[in-house]
Amino acid sequence: MMMMNGHADKHRVAVIGSGNWGSVASRLIASNTAKLPDFHDEVRMWVFEETLPTGEKLSESINQAHENCKYLPGIKLGTNVIADPDLESTVKDADMLVFVTPHQFVEGICKKLVGKLRPGAEAISLIKGMEVKMEGPCMISKLIKDTLGINCCVLMGANIANEIAVEKFSEATIGYREDKQAANRWAKLFTTSYFLVAVVEDIEGVELCGTLKNVVAIAAGLVDGLDMGNNTKAAIMRIGLREMRAFSKLLFPSVRDNTFFESCGVADLITTCLGGRNRRVAEAFARNGGKRSFDELEAEMLHGQKLQGVSTAREVYEVLTHHGWQELFPLLSTVHEICIGQLPPTSIVEYSEHTPVLSLVGGSTPCY
Numbered sequence: 001m002m003m004m005n006g007h008a009d010k011h012r013v014a015v016i017g018s019g020n021w022g023s024v025a026s027r028l029i030a031s032n033t034a035k036l037p038d039f040h041d042e043v044r045m046w047v048f049e050e051t052l053p054t055g056e057k058l059s060e061s062i063n064q065a066h067e068n069c070k071y072l073p074g075i076k077l078g079t080n081v082i083a084d085p086d087l088e089s090t091v092k093d094a095d096m097l098v099f100v101t102p103h104q105f106v107e108g109i110c111k112k113l114v115g116k117l118r119p120g121a122e123a124i125s126l127i128k129g130m131e132v133k134m135e136g137p138c139m140i141s142k143l144i145k146d147t148l149g150i151n152c153c154v155l156m157g158a159n160i161a162n163e164i165a166v167e168k169f170s171e172a173t174i175g176y177r178e179d180k181q182a183a184n185r186w187a188k189l190f191t192t193s194y195f196l197v198a199v200v201e202d203i204e205g206v207e208l209c210g211t212l213k214n215v216v217a218i219a220a221g222l223v224d225g226l227d228m229g230n231n232t233k234a235a236i237m238r239i240g241l242r243e244m245r246a247f248s249k250l251l252f253p254s255v256r257d258n259t260f261f262e263s264c265g266v267a268d269l270i271t272t273c274l275g276g277r278n279r280r281v282a283e284a285f286a287r288n289g290g291k292r293s294f295d296e297l298e299a300e301m302l303h304g305q306k307l308q309g310v311s312t313a314r315e316v317y318e319v320l321t322h323h324g325w326q327e328l329f330p331l332l333s334t335v336h337e338i339c340i341g342q343l344p345p346t347s348i349v350e351y352s353e354h355t356p357v358l359s360l361v362g363g364s365t366p367c368y
């Protein structure tokens, strides 16, 4: 809590993003800020402005109906969620910033925010994804921290937004580096009777779990589209989890095995491979024999919502090729090669000398 004129000031929360999870996260947070004495009631939510088919602006429609009719139809957000299409005005009074946009947009957003934040502001990222720079991979929380010079935790987990919107029980994991007090403040803001948050000191592990599971979900969707059955899908999930852990530890040796048993790890992998958007669109891709692109299917099936798995597969592949690690990560590599049409969808389970996806699974590759 900030001190102003000798009086403790209440925390003010801004949410940067208003897609499916952005809207649900705003609703969840606003239900808490309305009750908790150390937070201002109002939650300001930045909206990437668009014009609805009715001619109305999305932000105006949200403020009038208290509902995001495009990204979360049928759910009231709470009268204390205020949609704001102006990024600067969204953040100017806030000291707690929640980043929840598709990962490809966050760098541009951060650049616009430089020099615009209130002193002492801190952040949390709910964004599942990473950027690959000349210097190597950069996690989104680090991008936020380095661009804006602020502390940034992460919150990941088995969190299909539409289920949390109707208050079905979920768990989540907050990852932090060093500042446990900040992590606990975020946990207080997010915890409800139906949303249980654990806090772990392994920011890279938590964020890589949330990021990499989207690539495995594409693989799971492909085997669904090929009607391979549950055993194959379970094998894909197991191999995927091993590769997630191995890749995370190669990039960040400090990553902890236990993190993979938190909600951000195995639980998110399971829910995404059963019920996520990446899985659904990948299933359609395989059913079409790879003849319709992911971009085309995303636009047709998701109505403005964005997949993260296809671009993350490409980003992971860049890291793998840079280090010459493709053969250590047959599943992660093959997903990208299928996404770009270099291999057919059936390669996800086919043995070949070039893509030994299922042959390596029990192998004793050192980094596993």
Ligand SMILES: NC(=O)c1ccc[n+]([C@@H]2O[C@H](COP(=O)([O-])OP(=O)(O)OC[C@H]3O[C@@H](n4cnc5c(N)ncnc54)[C@H](O)[C@@H]3O)[C@@H](O)[C@H]2O)c1
Residues within 6 Å of the ligand: 017, 018, 019, 020, 021, 022, 023, 047, 048, 049, 071, 100, 101, 102, 103, 105, 126, 127, 128, 129, 159, 160, 161, 162, 304, 305, 306, 307, 308
């Ligand atoms: N939806 C879920 O169930 C869920 C759950 C957990 C985590 N996540 C993660 O949360 C993050 C955000 O996903 P979401 O589901 O809230 O979004 P979404 O995919 O539902 O919506 C896309 C959003 O991107 C915005 N957008 C489009 N073009 C833009 C641009 N040029 N600049 C900025 N914004 C633009 C749209 O206005 C919309 O708000 C992702 O990293 C996702 O993996 C999603």
Ligand SMILES: O=P(O)(O)OC[C@H](O)CO
Residues within 6 Å of the ligand: 128, 157, 158, 159, 160, 161, 214, 217, 268, 271, 272, 275, 276, 277, 278, 279, 307, 308
């Ligand atoms: O719908 P997806 O595939 O983007 O996954 C949503 C969430 O990340 C599940 O936790």
